[in-house]
Amino acid sequence: MTHIGIIGGGFSGTATAVNLCRLCRGPLKITLVNRGFPLGRGIAYGTRNGNHLLNVAARNMSALADQPSHFVEWLQTRSEYRDEPLPRLREKFVPRRIYGDYLHGLLFSHTGSAAEKGIMVESVAAEAMDVVPSAGGAQIALSNGQTLDVTRVILATGNPAPSDLNIKGFDPAHPRCFANPWTDWES
Numbered sequence: 001m002t003h004i005g006i007i008g009g010g011f012s013g014t015a016t017a018v019n020l021c022r023l024c025r026g027p028l029k030i031t032l033v034n035r036g037f038p039l040g041r042g043i044a045y046g047t048r049n050g051n052h053l054l055n056v057a058a059r060n061m062s063a064l065a066d067q068p069s070h071f072v073e074w075l076q077t078r079s080e081y082r083d084e085p086l087p088r089l090r091e092k093f094v095p096r097r098i099y100g101d102y103l104h105g106l107l108f109s110h111t112g113s114a115a116e117k118g119i120m121v122e123s124v125a126a127e128a129m130d131v132v133p134s135a136g137g138a139q140i141a142l143s144n145g146q147t148l149d150v151t152r153v154i155l156a157t158g159n160p161a162p163s164d165l166n167i168k169g170f171d172p173a174h175p176r177c178f179a180n181p182w183t184d185w186e187s
Helices: 011-023 070-075 086-090 096-116
Strands: 001-006 028-034 119-125 128-134 137-142 148-150 152-155
Touching: 001 011, 001 137, 001 148, 011 028, 011 096, 011 119, 028 148, 070 086, 070 096, 096 119, 137 152
Parallel strands: 001 028, 001 152, 028 119
Antiparallel strands: 128 137, 137 148
């Protein structure tokens, strides 16, 4: 059986798993290696602060390329958007946490239906420490001491933390400096 290891459970890892579930035939095993944030949320969509908005209008946020209005249609199922006129909803910049709900829901709805096709999806709450080529694929070493033997590896690790600015006279300890805006991701 083909076993795909996806390192990262934010947008990219989740969208990859969803589309593998949608578009592949079984048998297939998918393992999402995810650390630090709930699946489907990552840093970008893990915030709980409703003032943190998407920087793209809802009409352009479908996670399914072949269904461009999927996100807007999903928004219409939520009580807070039920009475919103469609033209206005399409142009709305919704909170990032709501998009995280969307991705999380997509993952679990598609993994459930994928089981009928012989596609198994699991997640491992650990950090991938190393990937080593092996016969027939690769071995992923995890922070919890486990290893995963996989046929293919997909790296979906997101953006790295910002690097320090190297500017003469710049004081990174200054109270108005926020070197990493994602440090307090839940606020």
